[in-house]
Amino acid sequence: MLKKNTFILTILFCCISLIQIPLQAQKATARVSIDKHEISIGQQATISLQVIAPKGRQIAFPVYPDSLVNGIEVLGMPKPDTTFAHEVMTITQKYVITSFDSALYHIPFIPVIDGKDTIKSNDFGLKVSTPPLSEATNAYLEHLKANPNDSIIFDKLAVNDIKPVQVPDFVWQDYLVYILGALLILLLIAAIIIGIYIYKKKKEKGYYFKPQIIEPPHVIALHALDHVKVEKLWQQGREKEYYTEITDILRKYIEDRYHVNAFEKTSDEILAIANNFMLADSSSDSLRQILKLADLVKFAKYKPFPDENDLSLVNAYLFINQTKLEVPVTEVVNEIPEKVVHDNNEPETPIDWTISDDDMLDEHKNK
Structure with missing residues (x-):
């Protein structure tokens, strides 16, 4: 029984060895085919080199930098195509070729590593032939x-291109240099035109750009009062709201005209400071009437009469017109009298123009 089992195992091992030996001894095979066996000068053909080998083999195809053989040029070598079936791989490598010499070419083999x-x-x-010539040619x-000394007349030769000249596809990047050059030229022309315009404007008007017109405080205040008049709020x-707008306009005017923090002062504080600037009593009276009545309306819910509302707006106009800073005259007075003498021959008491640092705006302090 033991001898019988040993005999069976020996036969199995022999069979396995016989199966593996052909697999190990199998070699790769290479086969070449060409899609066109005859082409005209300048035409292209494709060579297909097919290698069948066991899976996992390292196969290396030849790389031709310029020519397959003398007279046949290699134009391209696409990426090889590989397929697998039953532990066998098939690799196909293609070569795109052409020729410009008419002849019958024989390629004995293509080596594969x-x-x-x-x-x-x-x-x-591969047969490369010249294009057929006409009878006239x-x-x-x-x-x-017969007459080698005659000059060649190409019209009579009637030799044309194999293929017409092809127009390449439009790629805008190819014209990027020309586009940038044109833009630079346009910018340069625009800069020259602008420079000429500015120069002429400077020569005619004395300035390059129109200066910003800064209106004096009284003009701004009068325009604001005109707007309040048109709104007809108290009607x-x-x-x-009517008295809030009027008092805000006056506070802004006092702040810009006399450089006093009017928005941070109460009505009494504004009147006390304003007394230092008022040359006419009517100016102080007008300002006092507006501020006092406005405080009653805003804080005591006082209901003013229509005449009081009209009077407040009129006094606002009067206060601004009496205290506005007029445009200085061209004539300059050489001497200013120290004392102004009235009809009663009594000198007028000088006005105290000093303002405390607390009442001045920050940008006008220490000047």
């Missing part, structure tokens, strides 16, 4: 052979 071995493909041929060539029962 299989690991450490080199395998050779089958041979193949052949006759003219015969004439040139709509909005007396509080």
